[in-house]
Amino acid sequence: MKLTLQTTQEDHRIAWLAALAIAIHIAESVLPTPIPGAKPGLANIITIICLMQYGWRTAVWVSLLRVLVGSLLIGTFLSPTFALSLAGASASIAVLGLASRLPGIEFGAVGYSLLAAMAHMAAQFFTAWLFFIPHEGLLRLLPVLMSMAVFFGLTSGIIAHQIIVRIKAGR
Amino acid sequence: MFKRADYVVIFFALLLLPYLYVTLWGNGSYGEQVTIRIANQPPQHYSLYDNRRITIEGVLGDNLIEIKGGQVRFIEAPCQNKLCIQSGWLRHDGELAACLPNGVTVSVSGRDNRFDAINF
Numbered sequence: 001m002k003l004t005l006q007t008t009q010e011d012h013r014i015a016w017l018a019a020l021a022i023a024i025h026i027a028e029s030v031l032p033t034p035i036p037g038a039k040p041g042l043a044n045i046i047t048i049i050c051l052m053q054y055g056w057r058t059a060v061w062v063s064l065l066r067v068l069v070g071s072l073l074i075g076t077f078l079s080p081t082f083a084l085s086l087a088g089a090s091a092s093i094a095v096l097g098l099a100s101r102l103p104g105i106e107f108g109a110v111g112y113s114l115l116a117a118m119a120h121m122a123a124q125f126f127t128a129w130l131f132f133i134p135h136e137g138l139l140r141l142l143p144v145l146m147s148m149a150v151f152f153g154l155t156s157g158i159i160a161h162q163i164i165v166r167i168k169a170g171r
Numbered sequence: 172m173f174k175r176a177d178y179v180v181i182f183f184a185l186l187l188l189p190y191l192y193v194t195l196w197g198n199g200s201y202g203e204q205v206t207i208r209i210a211n212q213p214p215q216h217y218s219l220y221d222n223r224r225i226t227i228e229g230v231l232g233d234n235l236i237e238i239k240g241g242q243v244r245f246i247e248a249p250c251q252n253k254l255c256i257q258s259g260w261l262r263h264d265g266e267l268a269a270c271l272p273n274g275v276t277v278s279v280s281g282r283d284n285r286f287d288a289i290n291f
Contacts, residue, residue: 107174107177111181
């Protein structure tokens, strides 16, 4: 019996974008970091592009697929790393969902990216604090981690903006 | 490139960062109590707000310690290096000065201790 799966154009688009995000996610995971939990989060760029070009639904799919497949390929599925990653991704999607539905307020790529990066970091940090390292000392890391989130949030936002400009110009 | 709402987000993000640094990296609170520990003796506690001079008899000789206006310091020590005197005034919760040759340490503690333990 031959089973054919009906796929829509949106399915294909989600698969392509998720593949791109996963590639960035994995490339980034081999970068050495000075502080645990500090990494650029460039896959955020893809999430922002999804949100602004194809809507929040696509962004949710791409983001969750990235976390799931990324962790399977790196080998951290269901480990603390995965929990942190999932918490961060869920929080940033939730914040993006809220931000894109605010009546009368329109964010650009930079605003979305910054909000997503900060929500991601905050959720990750408090997940780590509540479940893995419930020690007051961890709070001392928060200013540094949040600074990195703001810096990389701005950077990915600017990159996302440039990409969207080029997509719209049809290049 | 930036929308108006983006500037609002950036503004609040840049406001949040200094706030985090100040609240989480702040200098700690002022101490309230002085604890003097002498080798082989129970620790002695004094309020940081009673001005007084205390003479401590240690292993080598006498240490003179002064508590004044919410601060405490070593004034005299029988040792060679005088590291304890060079530590100067201690006022913040968790600060500590030691005259190891004489077996005497002075530490300041507050309402909630800032550190569980300190290694040198």
